[in-house]
Amino acid sequence: MKVEETKDTAMPLEAISHADSNMTPTSSPINPKWSPQDEICAKLFGPWDNLPCYDHINEVRLLRDLDNAIVLFEQQIDHSDAGFRAWRTRHIQAMESGLAPVPGFPCLQTVRKGKRIWHDDAWEQRYFYLVYQRREIIMGRLSRLLALPRYAQEDFFGQRPALPRMMLQRGNGRYTRHLLLRCDWWQSVDNLLKAAAERWKMDESELKARFWADDSASSGEIQAKEWDGVIKEEDSAGSCTGKDAFSPFDFAANWASEAWWYVHGRRTTL
Numbered sequence: 001m002k003v004e005e006t007k008d009t010a011m012p013l014e015a016i017s018h019a020d021s022n023m024t025p026t027s028s029p030i031n032p033k034w035s036p037q038d039e040i041c042a043k044l045f046g047p048w049d050n051l052p053c054y055d056h057i058n059e060v061r062l063l064r065d066l067d068n069a070i071v072l073f074e075q076q077i078d079h080s081d082a083g084f085r086a087w088r089t090r091h092i093q094a095m096e097s098g099l100a101p102v103p104g105f106p107c108l109q110t111v112r113k114g115k116r117i118w119h120d121d122a123w124e125q126r127y128f129y130l131v132y133q134r135r136e137i138i139m140g141r142l143s144r145l146l147a148l149p150r151y152a153q154e155d156f157f158g159q160r161p162a163l164p165r166m167m168l169q170r171g172n173g174r175y176t177r178h179l180l181l182r183c184d185w186w187q188s189v190d191n192l193l194k195a196a197a198e199r200w201k202m203d204e205s206e207l208k209a210r211f212w213a214d215d216s217a218s219s220g221e222i223q224a225k226e227w228d229g230v231i232k233e234e235d236s237a238g239s240c241t242g243k244d245a246f247s248p249f250d251f252a253a254n255w256a257s258e259a260w261w262y263v264h265g266r267r268t269t270l
Helices: 036-045 058-074 080-098 120-145 150-155 188-200 202-212 248-263
Strands: 109-112 115-118
Touching: 036 120, 058 080, 058 120, 058 188, 080 120, 080 150, 120 188, 120 202, 150 248, 188 202
Parallel strands: none
Antiparallel strands: 109 115
16 A cells, blocks of 8 residues: 655655665755754664563653653654654764764664664664554553553544554564554643543543552542443453353363363363
């Protein structure tokens, strides 16, 4: 599928290279001037040692840092692939001019015979990874602190699918799945919470306080009125009572029994 890109970017350049391993001339001017906003965006393409977030101790601070950087970056690139490539070229020029540090990780360059070869795909993979991690943290908090079902968590990011972005479909390794992003995914978490409060007829300050609360300090769960008593089959499949309730001990025992009979050439029947 061909992706249409906007002609006007947030920070246009005279020339943009599309080659994955292209040498960038050191004499290329940086236009417009490298700014404090660019410095914040450049941190996205440096080390994030606390990702993935396996615990929730520093999750609030991590999410705020990640959210601020991604929202600002999306504004800088005008939510477009062309803007992404333009900013990447500016970042390369800034690093070659000494205005921005070259991160040790991720590996954005290879030095061969004293010359730098920049890997354009490293920016794409890194951004894909960070957008994915931000989305997972948000959805995790919606599930734990607001008790929203899965489909409600998806709708939190917008009512319509987002326009396709090639730069967000090139993840390699573990994160190869496409991001099924919604139209408002790039907005700040606070703006998303404000819009959700209006849709769900909830108090905005209460919803924000609950979402940003520390897990250790939170007690009980609140749920949007829109989702009260509305649970899809996939969400209620495991919610049974009485003798049909799921028991991990019975499951383990049955599995071990099946495995023993399978090894000995016999199978139990249901």
